Amino acid sequence: MSSSTTIRQTETVERLFAAGLAELREVGHEALTIRSVAVRAGVSSATAYTYLASKNHLFAELFWRHLAEAPAVAAMGSRVERVQAAVRSLTTRIAEEPELAAAMSPALLGSDDDVARLRLRIGAEFAARFDAALGEGCEDAVHEALLLAFFGALLQAGMRLMTFDEMVDRLAPVVAVIVA
Structure with missing residues (x-):
């Protein structure tokens, strides 16, 4: 794996966590979905699920x-x-x-x-x-x-x-x- 891939993956993960926190603050934990976090982060749902097993995983992280x-x-x-x-x-x-x-x-x-x-x-x-x-x-x-x-x-x-x-x-x- 190239360092640019690792950097890109790290950036994606950080965008997901930032989007997850913003989404959580806006809609609360019950209404939040990994799909809504993915949209906010500008990635596909499949990409989001590559890094986040569940919304409980997101919240715990x-x-x-x-x-x-x-x-x-x-x-x-x-x-x-x-x-x-x-x-x-x-x-x-x-x-x-x-x-x-x-x-x-x-x-x-x-x-x-x-x-x-x-x-x-x-x-x-x-x-x-x-x-x-x-x-x-x-x-x-x-x-x-x-x-x-x-x-x-x-x-x-x-x-x-x-x-x-x-x-x-x-x-x-x-x-x-x-x-x-």
Whole structure:
């Protein structure tokens, strides 16, 4: 494969993701189709399906990219304060894209292989943020409890049982109990 082919493929993928995010913002996750994303990106549906297995795959990829672009939180304060800041930062980042946040829960519960692969990347991103906030010498059980609490709250927010602002407020005392 020539480098021009690889560059062209990369450009196509980036156009699809940009079109997917624009389409998601405009019509929401339920109305979005891979065909509508393809039209917006200026490619055929067949080309879009070459790179996107499903709209859940698109949403999971967009969500992972959105998280990965978030700046790291400064490591200041006590361990509890650092973890609370990491939770606030991640939750704020998720809430910045409301349509993506709404699409994220059902998408990540999808069963296709591409979503499963991205679910692991997303989990690793959360874990890395918590590891950085916890610092050296933290017990594995503390790390695991934080991840379970965060994912549980994320699922509740995704199900609209609470807002992302409420998620931060409700997790702050939970973090204090787990980390203390």
